[in-house]
Amino acid sequence: DxxxxxxxxxxxxxxxxxxxxxxxxxxxxDTMYWYKQDSKKFLKIMxxxxxxxxxxxxxxxxxxxxKSPDKAHLNLHINSLELGDSAVYFCASSQGPVQTQYFGxxxxxxxx
Amino acid sequence: xxxxxxHPSTLSVQEGDSAVIKCTYSDSASNYFPWYKxxxxxxxxxxxxxxxxxxxxxxxxxxxxxxxxxxHFSLHITETQPEDSAVYFCAASLGGSxxxxxxxxxxxxxxxx
Numbered sequence: 001d002x003x004x005x006x007x008x009x010x011x012x013x014x015x016x017x018x019x020x021x022x023x024x025x026x027x028x029x030d031t032m033y034w035y036k037q038d039s040k041k042f043l044k045i046m047x048x049x050x051x052x053x054x055x056x057x058x059x060x061x062x063x064x065x066x067k068s069p070d071k072a073h074l075n076l077h078i079n080s081l082e083l084g085d086s087a088v089y090f091c092a093s094s095q096g097p098v099q100t101q102y103f104g105x106x107x108x109x110x111x112x
Numbered sequence: 113x114x115x116x117x118x119h120p121s122t123l124s125v126q127e128g129d130s131a132v133i134k135c136t137y138s139d140s141a142s143n144y145f146p147w148y149k150x151x152x153x154x155x156x157x158x159x160x161x162x163x164x165x166x167x168x169x170x171x172x173x174x175x176x177x178x179x180x181x182x183x184h185f186s187l188h189i190t191e192t193q194p195e196d197s198a199v200y201f202c203a204a205s206l207g208g209s210x211x212x213x214x215x216x217x218x219x220x221x222x223x224x225x
């Protein structure tokens with residue numbers, strides 16, 4: 001039973017392309033997150049949704065747009081991909097804000 | 113901005129020894145402090161957490177201590193085993209109700225058999 005799942009696991013694409021990463025959680029949680037982990041392993045929050053509403057929107061380029069069709073899903077769409085977008089993107093979920101966060105396995109994005 | 117400092121960045125111990133990782137945080141309103149273990153190619157996994165109304169918490173070989181006055185917290189792993197080898201992250205919640213976690217930069221722990 002996968003609690004937090006992401007697809008795809010690997011994503012290799014060319015600069016300028018548009019891509020999406022999908023996330024689903026089956027824990028019944030109300031809050032979902034997107035994190036970016038760079039090559040130095042630094043984890044930084046990008047977005048957070050609570051009950052399908054955006055509650056955290058860190059300083060990320062507006063080429064990144066999250067979408068939450070329902071409480072169990074939080075997708076990340078990236079327009080006009082750049083080399084610097086190469087990283088591992090993690091989805092996470094929690095029962096609510098300031099509760100234990102459970103991470104997905106990550107999506108490894110490589111922009112060529 | 114608010115930040116979390118984590119030390120050391122790398123730690124190598126012999127199997128059976130103890131390992132200690134320390135973190136300091138800057139936001140005095142932080143009230144939730146989780147620790148995550150990340151194995152190669154996997155997502156971070158929560159191993160223990162502590163809230164600001166508790167000074168210490170233990171779970172088998174793992175313990176966390178919190179000193180709110182000094183704004184630092186530590187992870188203690190006793191009787192280390194090779195499978196403890198991983199990158200460990202501390203985190204602190206930002207003040208407020210949004211639940212934003214600020215992560216330390218990680219400690220790569222190597223346990224030598």
